[in-house]
Amino acid sequence: MTDPVSRPLAGIRVVEFASFVAGPSSGMALAQLGAEVIRVDPIGGNADYRRWPLSEATGASLYWTSLNRGKKSVSLDLRSERGRDLLLALATAPGPDAGIVVDNAVGRRWFSYEALTARRADVIAVRVEGRADGSAAVDYTVHGDAGVASMTGPADTDRPVNHVLPAWDLLCGQEVVTSVLAALRRRDRTGQGSHVQIALSDVAQAAVANLGWYSEAAERGPRARHGNHMYGAFGVDFAAADGGRVMVVVLTPRQWAAVGAATGTVDVFVALEASLGADLQTDEGRYAHRDVIEAVLKPWFAQRTSAQVADELTAAGVLWGPYRTTADVASDFVADPSGRPVLTSLDQPGIGAVISAHAPTRWESSYSGTSPAVELGSDTDRVLSEVLGLGGDEIAALRADGVVG
Amino acid sequence: MTDPVSRPLAGIRVVEFASFVAGPSSGMALAQLGAEVIRVDPIGGNADYRRWPLSEATGASLYWTSLNRGKKSVSLDLRSERGRDLLLALATAPGPDAGIVVDNAVGRRWFSYEALTARRADVIAVRVEGRADGSAAVDYTVHGDAGVASMTGPADTDRPVNHVLPAWDLLCGQEVVTSVLAALRRRDRTGQGSHVQIALSDVAQAAVANLGWYSEAAERGPRARHGNHMYGAFGVDFAAADGGRVMVVVLTPRQWAAVGAATGTVDVFVALEASLGADLQTDEGRYAHRDVIEAVLKPWFAQRTSAQVADELTAAGVLWGPYRTTADVASDFVADPSGRPVLTSLDQPGIGAVISAHAPTRWESSYSGTSPAVELGSDTDRVLSEVLGLGGDEIAALRADGVVG
Numbered sequence: 132m133t134d135p136v137s138r139p140l141a142g143i144r145v146v147e148f149a150s151f152v153a154g155p156s157s158g159m160a161l162a163q164l165g166a167e168v169i170r171v172d173p174i175g176g177n178a179d180y181r182r183w184p185l186s187e188a189t190g191a192s193l194y195w196t197s198l199n200r201g202k203k204s205v206s207l208d209l210r211s212e213r214g215r216d217l218l219l220a221l222a223t224a225p226g227p228d229a230g231i232v233v234d235n236a237v238g239r240r241w242f243s244y245e246a247l248t249a250r251r252a253d254v255i256a257v258r259v260e261g262r263a264d265g266s267a268a269v270d271y272t273v274h275g276d277a278g279v280a281s282m283t284g285p286a287d288t289d290r291p292v293n294h295v296l297p298a299w300d301l302l303c304g305q306e307v308v309t310s311v312l313a314a315l316r317r318r319d320r321t322g323q324g325s326h327v328q329i330a331l332s333d334v335a336q337a338a339v340a341n342l343g344w345y346s347e348a349a350e351r352g353p354r355a356r357h358g359n360h361m362y363g364a365f366g367v368d369f370a371a372a373d374g375g376r377v378m379v380v381v382l383t384p385r386q387w388a389a390v391g392a393a394t395g396t397v398d399v400f401v402a403l404e405a406s407l408g409a410d411l412q413t414d415e416g417r418y419a420h421r422d423v424i425e426a427v428l429k430p431w432f433a434q435r436t437s438a439q440v441a442d443e444l445t446a447a448g449v450l451w452g453p454y455r456t457t458a459d460v461a462s463d464f465v466a467d468p469s470g471r472p473v474l475t476s477l478d479q480p481g482i483g484a485v486i487s488a489h490a491p492t493r494w495e496s497s498y499s500g501t502s503p504a505v506e507l508g509s510d511t512d513r514v515l516s517e518v519l520g521l522g523g524d525e526i527a528a529l530r531a532d533g534v535v536g
Numbered sequence: 537m538t539d540p541v542s543r544p545l546a547g548i549r550v551v552e553f554a555s556f557v558a559g560p561s562s563g564m565a566l567a568q569l570g571a572e573v574i575r576v577d578p579i580g581g582n583a584d585y586r587r588w589p590l591s592e593a594t595g596a597s598l599y600w601t602s603l604n605r606g607k608k609s610v611s612l613d614l615r616s617e618r619g620r621d622l623l624l625a626l627a628t629a630p631g632p633d634a635g636i637v638v639d640n641a642v643g644r645r646w647f648s649y650e651a652l653t654a655r656r657a658d659v660i661a662v663r664v665e666g667r668a669d670g671s672a673a674v675d676y677t678v679h680g681d682a683g684v685a686s687m688t689g690p691a692d693t694d695r696p697v698n699h700v701l702p703a704w705d706l707l708c709g710q711e712v713v714t715s716v717l718a719a720l721r722r723r724d725r726t727g728q729g730s731h732v733q734i735a736l737s738d739v740a741q742a743a744v745a746n747l748g749w750y751s752e753a754a755e756r757g758p759r760a761r762h763g764n765h766m767y768g769a770f771g772v773d774f775a776a777a778d779g780g781r782v783m784v785v786v787l788t789p790r791q792w793a794a795v796g797a798a799t800g801t802v803d804v805f806v807a808l809e810a811s812l813g814a815d816l817q818t819d820e821g822r823y824a825h826r827d828v829i830e831a832v833l834k835p836w837f838a839q840r841t842s843a844q845v846a847d848e849l850t851a852a853g854v855l856w857g858p859y860r861t862t863a864d865v866a867s868d869f870v871a872d873p874s875g876r877p878v879l880t881s882l883d884q885p886g887i888g889a890v891i892s893a894h895a896p897t898r899w900e901s902s903y904s905g906t907s908p909a910v911e912l913g914s915d916t917d918r919v920l921s922e923v924l925g926l927g928g929d930e931i932a933a934l935r936a937d938g939v940v941g
Contacts, residue, residue: 139722159746178787178788182768183769183823188755193751196748197748197751269787275773275783275857278865281859281862283697284689285689291773292697293783296684302706303896305710306896308710309569309714312721313569316721325544327897327899329897336879337878337894339865340878342702343589343599344598345866345879346866346890346891348861348863348865349890350591350593354589359695364588376696378676378677378679378680378698380674380676414586414587414588415588450674451677453680453681454680454685455683455686456687456758457686457744457750457752457759458683458758459683459758461750464750471741472668473735473741474742487751488742491734491738491743492715493668494732496733
């Protein structure tokens, strides 16, 4: 009965019928904690199967294989009645730790909550949507609508700056995981199933509201863009002599003292406080005078290499981090894997060696959750046999009819 | 035994000893699902208590009150032995659904996992860290290090562009929720407690790895910046005649046909395909020729008001979204709350009416999870009485000694 420490969700079975980032990232997180996650795709793959980036060497999607690690893969002809019936049967299979489905199948009536509950009354169904009214939206269309793109980027631009990270998709995926586990806890206790819907647009707006930003704007209008500066505190990037950059952040008096000590600017700021009539010992004072603080500190960085900057900031206890490109991160990892411990090298079938990641949570001090993605459809027969009890002849007949991949 | 549908976590008690975004957002998500979340702060508040944005009207933090809704608040003198003892006692209180603590108390030996297990062997302790090696980091320092800032922003800039949204903090917070629920499930089944650590730096790098971006960079170097364009598909922003902007995204053949139909450019693109020798029916083709597609479409937007653009794109079935500032979102909500259904108006003690949000998950078609933040320390007496069984005299003595707030 004791699960290995890193597999607290062992025994749970989740059927995932979703694509792109939000749903699949939730399934992967569940799989990384030990759940059996069965991703079901149409034969030949869903719309995300060839999504960029692709491996230059083999043409396979680095995106799909990265977001679907550790899952089983079943492929079915979902335009056929029999294929749909098999998916519904998998999603509603019996067992206290089964009958859980994550999807983004908005508008597919044959896969509605009612269709699921008709087969299993206590099913747990979590659906990712675009907008709560049922209309379509993706990360890249809800981002601007939530107000964040208009706050991002250089102070001297009027054009919104899109994020590159699909932050809302990723956040939504984790909220799906929460929903699955909360619903399962309730079902364990009460026998009650759950119908959970989560719209990307709501994920974005709730998160921004939870930072107080809409209330702020309602009181005083839109916040002025502030480029790479942090809001309401001191934090900005600096360039070293060799072109490397670092982000320096000050959130406490001790961190501010460390910046002064590292850069030899304590007396300058004392004199500036007197001359400006400012209190640079507070977040507010440092934010108000962020431009002059930046200007005073800038030469110190410009006179040192990135390595010197790193050593001296660290020695002084400054809160800072380097800027790296994704290629830098990859070469950092190859040069010294221990410096980026969450990353790991993985032999991905269809691609070869890739830079992958453990789950970010360490359980009892250990990383875990590292398995490659299997090839599309490669668990079809075994899952149909184990979960639905189909015999070899039945599966062969389904294959002959093109119902299974 | 049946919980209200929107409170699947009713009965669980979590002690939160954390500040800023990651830990507190996890506690709020748990509270929104019905858990009893007791946030413990030093008397006078933690380092995040006055974090911007502040209410112009009252000076209270819109940030703190937004991120700490629905929780109980206890304040203790955590420099004193007795205050620390009370926090440890709360975190390790008995009961099958208690003994769960979320913190970011890196480096505080008196609150170590060992100190917790000494009092309750099966405690569930989830700790948010900066880096996995114990060094300090915050969202704004791990962002550049993960490689995302170097990919963000206009194609013609060399300077990294910081995100404004603390995406890693928010994502980390939800991963904390997952950890709590997974650990609780395991403890329910096996009696085993859990020690979970999660570093912001690992959250960021794992997420980027999960999109395949480090493997991509290892194969072919850093991805060129592409401004507001989506990567590997067609998606970019357009300005309407009145200065409003929209994001248009094409991920399917149907969406591409809709763009052509809405803008009357079908024949132009047919002719361009012949002239360029390009296949604009694929993501790859549209991405490769994104600049010319943008240039062809641009005048259509520039000749229409935002309202016309919205109507015509929607009528044609184009996947699009508007750009709004946070002030626009606030006024949208005031003008028509039904258009932004996850948002809600709330009477926040100490501030007044604020724009707040439900939890983004709808359970059985209903939003829930909307309560204001209580004033700092306002549940101290009741919690000490109910959870630890302290009598009125004992609490009065602690207060006289300055141990409780």
